[in-house]
Amino acid sequence: MFLRQIALAFTLLVGVAFAPLVHADVPTPDQVVQGIADDLGKAVEGHREELKKDHEKLIKLIDGLLLPHFDIDYASILVLGQYARSATPEQRARFAKAFYNSIAHRYAEGLLNYTRGRVQVLPSKGDLSDKRTIVRTQVVLDDGKTVSVDYAFRKTREGQWKAYDVIIEGISYVTNYRNQVGEEVRKTSLEALITRLETQGEKALEAMDKAQQGV
Numbered sequence: 473m474f475l476r477q478i479a480l481a482f483t484l485l486v487g488v489a490f491a492p493l494v495h496a497d498v499p500t501p502d503q504v505v506q507g508i509a510d511d512l513g514k515a516v517e518g519h520r521e522e523l524k525k526d527h528e529k530l531i532k533l534i535d536g537l538l539l540p541h542f543d544i545d546y547a548s549i550l551v552l553g554q555y556a557r558s559a560t561p562e563q564r565a566r567f568a569k570a571f572y573n574s575i576a577h578r579y580a581e582g583l584l585n586y587t588r589g590r591v592q593v594l595p596s597k598g599d600l601s602d603k604r605t606i607v608r609t610q611v612v613l614d615d616g617k618t619v620s621v622d623y624a625f626r627k628t629r630e631g632q633w634k635a636y637d638v639i640i641e642g643i644s645y646v647t648n649y650r651n652q653v654g655e656e657v658r659k660t661s662l663e664a665l666i667t668r669l670e671t672q673g674e675k676a677l678e679a680m681d682k683a684q685q686g687v
Contacts, residue, residue, distance in 0.1 A: 504607075505607045505609060506636070508537065508541065509591035527580065531577060535618055543628070543636045551649045566666050570669035570673070574674050590612045592609040592611075594610065607622065607623045607667075609621050609622070617644060619637070623638055648660075652681070653680075
């Protein structure tokens with residue numbers, strides 16, 4: 473589970489934001505992922521103890537590194553599924569912000585164990601289309617085993633590639649949380665879910681995960 477958390481954190485943050493890469497004016501999806509992996513390793517090395525004691529500083533680091541390359545609004549609409557259509561623009565915006573913050577806070581500390589070289593970007597199989605593609609990677613764990621982590625990218629109207637989904641060992645983050653969100657909305661309401669994420673954050677997300685696992 474811990475290794476899965478590291479992979480999930482890395483993937484979600486990949487989609488969320490990262491400093492501009494110098495490889496090209498418009499980085500390819502492969503370059504985005506490799507650049508995030510390298511920059512994350514550089515940012516964490518030598519600062520683990522400091523970041524471990526200052527959670528807010530860690531969150532700011534994550535935001536600064538990862539947010540620009542993740543299409544959080546599009547991902548949030550996918551997670552909301554059918555409920556995105558009935559949600560108001562304000563509710564969609566609040567859900568996107570609250571959901572991302574919950575995930576970032578929950579998995580932040582897992583990133584402190586990340587070191588450069590742990591992510592290997594695999595050879596591309598070619599774009600799925602001129603607007604969507606998948607970047608395949610392998611994350612090396614402490615015991616030497618590897619976890620397959622794929623990133624789904626889409627090209628924005630501005631021509632930039634942004635991640636919107638992470639698939640860990642074949643499990644889609646969007647699909648996984650869409651099922652959980654749907655179940656909670658049916659039990660309560662979308663407004664209640666958004667409020668709970670806004671007020672309880674990572675605890676609300678953890679409760680959703682436990683409910684999904686039947687814990």
